[in-house]
Amino acid sequence: QVQLVESGGGLVQAGGSLRLSCAASGRTYVVYAMAWFRQAPGKEREFVAAIRWSGASTYYADSVKGRFTISRDNAKNTVYLQMNSLKPEDTAVYYCAADRARVARGEREYDYWGQGTQVTVSS
DSSP states (O other), X not given: OEEEEEEOOEEEETTOOEXXXXXXXXSGGGXXXXXXXXXXXXXXXXXXXXXXXXXXXXXXXXXXXXTEXXXXXXXXXXXXXXXXXXXXXXXXXXXXXXXXXXXXXXXXXXXEEOOOEEEEEEO
């Protein structure tokens, strides 16, 4: 099992920044990739960004490309999501996810999930 714990959410004004963290514990050696998803009220959960656990490959949704940056610190078993130029439409619960075998944009591919952290962007 892999446990994921998100932190760093909060309330920020439009144009501001936040950095989310996702700390992984347990059998982290099985992790191949990690990702961030988000779910806004009344909407389905959507892919935001993903990163391979080793290597430099990163992947982004078009809606966040150029504003969000995903990164990792393998020594700390932690993945980050730096969010800049935030917009009210970025308001959502943000979830961290881990996959044992691939990098994917579909949530059904991911094996482990955190509980989520709320991000609210005011206009």
